[in-house]
Amino acid sequence: MRVNFTVNGRPQEADDVWEGESLLYVLRERLGLPGSKNACEQGECGSCTVRLDGVPVCSCLVAAGQAEGRDVVTVEGLADFAKQRAEGGCASGACGTTLQDAQQWKAKGTDSQTGEGTELSPIQQAFIDAGAVQCGFCTPGLLVASDELLERNPNPSDADIREALSGNLCRCTGYEKIMDAVRLAAARQSEEV
Amino acid sequence: MDFLRPASWEEALAAKAEHPTAVPIAGGTDVMVEINFDHRRPEYLLDLNRIGDLTEWEVGEESVRLGASVPYTRIMENLRAELPGLALASHTVASPQIRNRGGVGGNLGTASPAGDAHPALLAAGAEVEAESAARGTRLIPIDDFYTGVKRNALQPDELIRAVHVKKADGPQQYSKVGTRNAMVIAVCAFGLALHPETRTVRTGIGSAAPTPVRAKAAEEFLNAALEEGGFWDNGKIITPSVAKQFAELCSGGCNPIDDVRGTASYRRHAVGVMARRTLTWTWESYRGARRASEGAA
Ligand SMILES: Cc1cc2nc3c(=O)[nH]c(=O)nc-3n(C[C@H](O)[C@H](O)[C@H](O)COP(=O)(O)OP(=O)(O)OC[C@H]3O[C@@H](n4cnc5c(N)ncnc54)[C@H](O)[C@@H]3O)c2cc1C
Ligand code: FES
Ligand code: FES
Numbered sequence: 001m002r003v004n005f006t007v008n009g010r011p012q013e014a015d016d017v018w019e020g021e022s023l024l025y026v027l028r029e030r031l032g033l034p035g036s037k038n039a040c041e042q043g044e045c046g047s048c049t050v051r052l053d054g055v056p057v058c059s060c061l062v063a064a065g066q067a068e069g070r071d072v073v074t075v076e077g078l079a080d081f082a083k084q085r086a087e088g089g090c091a092s093g094a095c096g097t098t099l100q101d102a103q104q105w106k107a108k109g110t111d112s113q114t115g116e117g118t119e120l121s122p123i124q125q126a127f128i129d130a131g132a133v134q135c136g137f138c139t140p141g142l143l144v145a146s147d148e149l150l151e152r153n154p155n156p157s158d159a160d161i162r163e164a165l166s167g168n169l170c171r172c173t174g175y176e177k178i179m180d181a182v183r184l185a186a187a188r189q190s191e192e193v
Numbered sequence: 194m195d196f197l198r199p200a201s202w203e204e205a206l207a208a209k210a211e212h213p214t215a216v217p218i219a220g221g222t223d224v225m226v227e228i229n230f231d232h233r234r235p236e237y238l239l240d241l242n243r244i245g246d247l248t249e250w251e252v253g254e255e256s257v258r259l260g261a262s263v264p265y266t267r268i269m270e271n272l273r274a275e276l277p278g279l280a281l282a283s284h285t286v287a288s289p290q291i292r293n294r295g296g297v298g299g300n301l302g303t304a305s306p307a308g309d310a311h312p313a314l315l316a317a318g319a320e321v322e323a324e325s326a327a328r329g330t331r332l333i334p335i336d337d338f339y340t341g342v343k344r345n346a347l348q349p350d351e352l353i354r355a356v357h358v359k360k361a362d363g364p365q366q367y368s369k370v371g372t373r374n375a376m377v378i379a380v381c382a383f384g385l386a387l388h389p390e391t392r393t394v395r396t397g398i399g400s401a402a403p404t405p406v407r408a409k410a411a412e413e414f415l416n417a418a419l420e421e422g423g424f425w426d427n428g429k430i431i432t433p434s435v436a437k438q439f440a441e442l443c444s445g446g447c448n449p450i451d452d453v454r455g456t457a458s459y460r461r462h463a464v465g466v467m468a469r470r471t472l473t474w475t476w477e478s479y480r481g482a483r484r485a486s487e488g489a490a
Contacts, residue, residue: 001196019194019238020228041229043222043291044376058290061225063218065196066242145289166375167288 005067007031008077009084009096017064024048024059026067027074032103035075035140039169046168049141050074056148058167075140076102078147082121085151123147126185127178134172142168146182154189156182197239202246203326205352208239210326213349215239219247219262220294222287223303247298247354256360258322261298261353268297276358278365278384282313285369288376298353301338304345304404311339311405312384312397313367318359325350332357339404363387364475364482368467369399370455380455383443383467387475392416392425396468401447401460408446411468415439428483431476436469443468 003014003026014030022041027033027050037047041060048059051073059072073081077097084095097105107118107128120128123146133139142165149156149164156164161182162175170178197215199205209215215237218224227233241247247262250272257275259268265283269292273280279297286292286309300310301321320332327350338346347353365386371377382399394415396408418435419425444465449457 019196020234022225022229042226043287046288046290049290055293056290057294058222060229061221061291061294063196063221063225063228063238063240065198065238066218066221066240068198163375164289167290 001065003064003068005069006071007033007099008073008080008102009090010098012099014064019063019065021064022060023050023052023062023064023067023072026064027059027072031099033074033076033099035102035105037137037140039137043167044169045138045141046145046165047138047141049144049168051144051148054148056145073144074102075143076105078143079105079119079121079124082123082147083119121147122188123150123181123185126188127181130177130181130184132173132177132181138168138170138173142170142178146185149182150186150189155186158183194235195237197237198243199239199241200243202244202324202354205239205241205244206324206326206350208237209352210350212237212239217241217302217352219299219302220264220291220296222291222295223299241298241352252360256319256357259297259356259358261301261355262296264294264296265292275360276313276317276365277361278313278317278367278386279310279358281365281367282309282369282382282384285309285367285374285377285379285382297356301345301353301356302347304339304343306342306402306404307379307382307400308405309367309369309379309382309399312382312399313365314356314358315397315405315407316365316384316386316395317361318386318388318395320357321346321353322355322357323347323351324354325352330354336407339406342403344404361386362391363389364478366471366474368471370463370467378454381447381449381460381463381467383464383471385468385471385475387479389425389479392420394419394472396443396446398443398447398464400454401449401464403448406446406448408443408468411439411442411446414442415472428480430480431472436472439472440465440469 003017014026039045039047043058043061050059053071080097197208216235217239219241247260249260251258265286268283269280297310300308314335319335324330367384369382370380379400381401384397386395444461447461449460451457
């Protein structure tokens with residue numbers, strides 16, 4: 001079957017989708033967006049977290065057909081998504097991230113250590129600055145979940161952060177640096193306003 | 194496989210009547226796991242996400258009519274006052290991502306003995322609104338809904354439209370044993386609701402019998418003991434011996450198995466502990482509310 005939906009603000013079309021396929025599979029294998037990770041395929045790890053009509057979900061547990069006509073944001077579009085949110089909407093009418101840009105998106109820029117030279121969302125920059133990334137497998141899901149937390153709750157308590165990230169597993173960094181990253185992003189966000 | 198995408202409830206019922214083997218998919222948090230792991234290859238998937246009514250709820254005089262697909266997150270955020278037991282139970286389900294998708298209709302569809310909604314529904318009192326194109330609507334009392342391990346009273350052509358849950362008329366609690374606070378399928382669980390209007394107590398036990406069950410003998414004992422001691426009127430603390438016997442009868446109401454999550458004897462013990470604690474918590478809160486209203490009067 002064919003699935004038409006919006007990915008990172010741009011209309012996309014996936015063809016030859018098997019009816020039992022997950023949204024995660026469509027994103028990775030049909031659209032070539034490998035940012036959302038596949039680790040468990042059973043909702044346990046959160047590394048496949050995306051926004052579905054704004055709501056954080058495990059894309060491995062959404063049937064592709066259920067995404068028809070809906071709006072998905074993946075980690076590849078997070079920087080543009082956060083920018084647009086900060087600017088209060090899309091002024092130019094050409095916002096979002098094209099499929100090609102999303103496919104080629106890297107956090108590297110000119111300096112892979114600091115992320116300099118790339119447009120990063122505040123939460124992405126905070127993860128780099130706080131050293132919250134080791135192997136990086138859990139990172140996309142954590143970024144999408146943390147970004148949504150800060151959108152909803154700009155000044156989260158530690159308990160709020162733990163709760164919001166309780167569906168995301170990290171097997172290398174340990175959660176302290178991840179907590180630091182979210183606190184850092186929250187602090188920077190509140191300085192700005 | 195075919196993906197059926199009804200745009201309305203009537204279309205969904207018609208599709209289910211035409212294809213009784215079609216597997217409904219709401220949040221997908223049970224169905225997709227089975228498909229991803231090739232445990233299930235349904236001929237038809239029947240997507241319920243397009244049916245807006247299923248994510249709505251109405252607060253009535255006596256009960257809340259909760260649409261089958263209202264996500265747990267919405268229950269926690271919006272129905273804490275009306276359905277405290279179910280809201281607490283919802284909060285223990287998995288993670289935010291799962292709670293944003295999964296709901297009570299799916300929990301009832303799966304009818305796992307470990308499903309967290311069940312003890313809360315049993316304790317509060319509820320009816321499942323099931324409907325088929327051929328026979329229309331029927332209300333299934335929650336006590337008759339669970340018919341075996343992962344079996345329920347639905348007919349092949351029926352869908353769950355909503356659950357009518359009695360609004361709380363007193364304190365309710367939900368307690369669950371597991372290895373951490375998030376992402377835990379219950380080793381066992383216990384729901385308790387005080388119903389001061391009818392002067393009764395209702396319970397629900399999860400993961401400690403082939404189906405979710407009420408501890409009926411324990412309820413009867415406690416109802417009689419509370420009545421006899423005039424507890425509802427005098428608001429005294431529950432006598433330790435009464436709480437102890439209630440806990441023992443709750444343990445006795447279990448019929449657990451040994452499995453990877455825990456042994457049968459551990460489950461029986463833990464259910465007793467949770468029964469005593471939830472009784473104490475709810476009773477203390479009942480006493481507190483009584484004192485407050487007397488103070489105000
Ligand atoms: C990682 C993970 C952790 C979990 N942790 C918990 C937990 O802690 N506690 C818990 O209780 N559950 C847990 N679950 C299980 C699951 O999230 C719940 O059972 C949830 O309530 C299912 O709801 P759903 O809408 O996603 O159901 P779906 O997966 O869409 O459907 C579940 C079943 O119900 C049927 N169904 C759905 N809607 C209807 C309807 N309207 N009429 C008739 N049949 C219907 C489906 O055909 C299917 O058989 C967990 C699942 C995962 C993946
Ligand atoms: S891959 Fe989806 S939660 Fe692990
Ligand atoms: S950085 Fe390796 S899993 Fe989190």
